[in-house]
Amino acid sequence: xTINLExxxxxxxxxxxxxxxxxxxxxxxxxxxxxxELVLNSANINFVAFSRFGGLNIEGHVAAIFVIILAAAxxxxxxxxxxxxxxxxxxxxxxxxxxxxx
Amino acid sequence: xxxxDIAFYFFAILIIASAYIVxxxxxxxxxxxxxxxxxxxVAGIYVLLNADFLAITQIVIYIGGILVLIIFGVMLxxxxxxxDIKTGTMSKFQIWMTAILCVIxxxxxxxxxxxxxxxxxxSPTKASTIEDIGTLLLTDYLIGFEIASVLLLIAIIGAxxxxxxxxx
Numbered sequence: 001x002t003i004n005l006e007x008x009x010x011x012x013x014x015x016x017x018x019x020x021x022x023x024x025x026x027x028x029x030x031x032x033x034x035x036x037e038l039v040l041n042s043a044n045i046n047f048v049a050f051s052r053f054g055g056l057n058i059e060g061h062v063a064a065i066f067v068i069i070l071a072a073a074x075x076x077x078x079x080x081x082x083x084x085x086x087x088x089x090x091x092x093x094x095x096x097x098x099x100x101x102x
Numbered sequence: 103x104x105x106x107d108i109a110f111y112f113f114a115i116l117i118i119a120s121a122y123i124v125x126x127x128x129x130x131x132x133x134x135x136x137x138x139x140x141x142x143x144v145a146g147i148y149v150l151l152n153a154d155f156l157a158i159t160q161i162v163i164y165i166g167g168i169l170v171l172i173i174f175g176v177m178l179x180x181x182x183x184x185x186d187i188k189t190g191t192m193s194k195f196q197i198w199m200t201a202i203l204c205v206i207x208x209x210x211x212x213x214x215x216x217x218x219x220x221x222x223x224x225s226p227t228k229a230s231t232i233e234d235i236g237t238l239l240l241t242d243y244l245i246g247f248e249i250a251s252v253l254l255l256i257a258i259i260g261a262x263x264x265x266x267x268x269x270x
């Protein structure tokens with residue numbers, strides 16, 4: 001049995017569901033960010049798998065590069081916000097942070 | 103089994119096992135280090151899919167950039183000297199409900215992916231994809247490329263502005 005498109009799609013589904021599970025169950029904001037990175041990686045696997053097997057040629061790679069760029073920008077801004085929240089609340093549990101302004 | 107099958111299953115097991123550790127480990131530092139292996143596994147999958155440039159980009163940006171940033175975030179927001187490095191979770195009932203929901207979503211997606219009759223056409227393999235990606239980025243995707251550069255600039259300025267300590 002050779003490896004084909006479905007194998008990569010199933011791998012990305014498993015990674016996606018782990019990411020969603022991490023985002024929902026964890027309280028720590030940094031852990032939520034890690035779950036988000038798993039979800040973005042699973043989407044990227046799909047893009048590259050379709051560009052290899054789905055006749056999308058090289059354009060899927062370009063889409064995956066844009067996803068990586070957005071992930072980098074998002075991680076930087078999210079961590080800055082998390083640091084700011086930590087200075088105000090002394091913790092980063094996302095379920096207890098309910099004020100926009102002190 | 104050919105060598106490429108063995109390589110695929112190796113990377114798949116590496117990704118799934120380390121992703122499991124990422125989302126279930128009680129110690130947030132273990133999660134951050136398990137994330138390293140997930141990113142490496144995804145880079146290996148890219149190599150198997152003939153995406154050499156993306157594999158390098160994955161290692162440079164995700165492992166060299168985002169993961170270091172996340173570890174910095176962990177260290178700056180946990181009292182290392184105290185015992186408070188563990189990350190809290192929800193009640194047992196909520197965790198089980200979430201797990202069941204995720205399994206149902208996974209089964210549904212796998213059914214969709216395996217039942218669909220995908221239009222598969224194997225792309226021609228090339229020695230390197232870098233030249234094609236560069237040509238595409240500066241022709242068809244030029245606007246996206248420029249917007250991405252502006253976005254990164256805005257993200258740098260915004261992150262520095264937000265994270266700065268307020269000094270009056």
